[in-house]
Amino acid sequence: MVNASPSFRRAAGITIPLLGLILSGCAVGPDYMVPRLALPVSWSSSGTETPSRPVELARWWERLGDKELDALVEEAVAGNLDVAAAKARIRTARATERQTNAALAPSADASSSAARQKSQGEVGNQFKGGFDASWExxxxxxNARSSEAARYGSQxxxxxxxxxxxxxxxxxASNYVAARGYQARIALARQSAASQRETAALTRKKFEAGSASAVDVANAEGQAASTEAKVPDLQxxxxxxxxxLAVLTGRGPAELDARMKRGGPIPRPRRPVPTGLPADLLANRPDIRQAEREYAQATAKIGAAxxxxxxxxxxxxxxxxTATSVGDLGKSSxxxxxxGPSLSVxxxxxxKLAAAQEAAExxxxxxxxxxxxxxxxxxEDVENAIxxxxxxxxxxxxxxxxxxxxxxxxxxAQSLYQSGSSSFLDVLDAERSLYSAEDSLLTSTVAIADNYITLNKAxxxxxxxxxxxxxxxxxxAxxxxxxxxVSAN
Structure with missing residues (x-):
């Protein structure tokens, strides 16, 4: 073992007490404080359909009562590519935080060398071993402000x-509801067209019997064809x-076709949505929490600048x-x-530095x-969704x-028309109105579920x-x- 010389111990005795004074340090730049914003005390749009009791956000989609939807949500969280990218960004931020924190600790390096040299006509070996350490x-x-900024960035x-x-x-949830809605509307269009085809067939028989006109036959067949023409757009x-929906779960676009063709009802919420208070958004909305952490990070960077x-x-x-042989490095060397410290002013x-501080501010x-x-x-999102x-x-x-x-x-109208007590125009108008009303009802049922989804997201x-x-x-690997x-290219 190499013993430190008296002069080395004297230098350390002077430096270490000074180090204790320096380590207490100080901080410059603004200290971050969570901003306080004036928020409404209640939602202006709330009614009996949206009670203001504490909001229930945990697994809200399960309240739509659709097991297939529940399974797809689980699969999407596990396989979605946007989620994978966000997880990679977390790993980047955490690695950056560790890298920044390393600047707070001392660094040390070891070195060694060996050489054969000639000096004053004599040829010999020289072996050297060393240890260097530094601490800013x-x-x-x-560095503390940079570490603080990195921590906020990770959060x-x-x-x-x-x-x-x-x-x-x-x-x-939105795409699943939309798909079920289109399935229901396609079934309705086909069912209505089939009924209208039956009416057209009845009208043709009446025409052949002389109790209906060719105009009635053309109108009946035209209405059935018009209803059938809606199916391709819905498909x-x-x-x-x-x-x-398949891409959201990390699959190829066609990989859910067979599974979704089994069909199912349009999901519908079973009860009103509690909305809580506007102040709850500060804790519940991740985009707000993210914006607040980014604001904190930017504040800390002012201190670093x-x-x-x-x-x-x-x-x-x-x-x-230094010694002439490896064995002498620890004794006859x-x-x-x-x-000592070094100062840079x-x-x-x-x-340049003042501009960097101004830019950070x-x-x-x-x-x-x-x-x-x-x-x-x-x-705004919540008020609109309510x-x-x-x-x-x-x-x-x-x-x-x-x-x-x-x-x-x-x-x-159908009954009266078959008995000859009503004109075909009454049947035509009644069928058209019924199909339009049923299709609008299905569209509205989808919209209720979609607005429920939007409200929970908001x-x-x-x-x-x-x-x-x-x-x-x-x-x-x-x-x-x-x-x-060596690359072949």
Whole structure:
């Protein structure tokens, strides 16, 4: 073992007490404070359909009562590519945080060398071993502010994933509801067209018997064909919804076709949606939480930019031993060492550092405005969703009543027409009105579910389960030292 010399111990005795004073350090730049915004005390659009009791966001899609939808949401969270990208961004942010935190700790390097040399006519060997250490003393908190910013950035990445999951769950539910709605409308169009074809056949028989005109036959067949013509457009929209649903779950566009063809009812919420209070959005909406963390990160970066305008102090030390043989490095060798602080003071930089601080302050202002915009946007989303959900339920009730009346009118018109007590125009008008009312009712039923989905998204309802962001998408193999392969290109 190599013993430190008395001069080395004296230098350490002087430096270490100074180090204790320096380590206490100080901080520059603004300390972050969570912004306080004036929020409404209640939702202006709330009614009995949207009670203001505490919001229930946990697995809200399960309240639609559709097991197939529940399964697709689970599959989407596991396989969606946007989620995979968000998890990769989390890993990037966490690695950046660890990298930034490393600047707070000392660094050390070991070195060694061997040489054969000639000196004063004699040829001999020289072996050298050394150890270098350095530590940037964070006198004005530059590294601490950078570490703080990195921590906020990592938290923002977590909220980015939550926001992606919120959007994903809503998109899966919306496309699933749309697909079921198109299936129902396609079935209705085919059923109505078949009924209209029967009416056309009856009209042709009456025409052949001389009790109906050729105009009646043409109108009857034309109406049936017009209803049938709606099916291709509905089929196209259905296919688009199913393809989007498959891609959202990380599959090829056609991989859910057979599964969705089994059919199912249009999901419908069984009870009103509690909306909670506007202030709940600050905790429930991941986009607001993300914007707040990004604002905090930008604030911390001001401190790092400000600290760059102050002196920086580093403590460095080195020790080396030199000998003519490897075995003598630890005993019969010459030893050299150095230990001490170094000071760097910015004197003239043409305003570069001041401009960097000003830029950081302006960037902070941008993120503050973005945070306020996120809050206002969230308030608007909820107010709009409450109105849309409530009004669609009212509309749906009116459409249900209208459909029931048109169905009675159609049955009566058919009965009177068959007995010869009514004209064919009455039948034609009744069938057209009934199909339109039934199709509108189905569209409204889809809209209720869609508005329910939109309201839950606006309130901040997303995935509340565990998502492992630590697993990489690409696992590299054979990454250690090896002979480099020469490319053929």
């Amino acid at each position: 003393l964070d006198l004005f908190g530059a 923002a990445a977590d909220e980015d994933l939550n926001a992606v999951l919120l959007t994903l769950v809503g998109d899966v 196209t929209s259905y296919a688009e919804a199913v393809h989007r 400000t600290a760059a305008r102050y002196p920086s102090v580093s403590l460095s030390g080195a020790i080396a031993t 010459s030893i050299s060492w150095s230990l 910015p004197i003239f930089n043409a305003g 302006a960037t902070r202002d941008q993120y503050f405005v973005a945070y306020k915009a996120a809050v206002l946007g969230a308030l 109105v849309a959900y409530r009004q669609e339920r009212i509309k749906n009730g009116r459409l249900a009543a209208a459909t029931q009346s048109y169905r009675k009118a159609s049955e009566l 309130l901040g309802g997303g995935w509340d389960g565990i998502v492992d962001a630590s697993k990489p998408e690409v696992v590299d 054979n990454t250690g030292p090896r002979l480099r392969k």
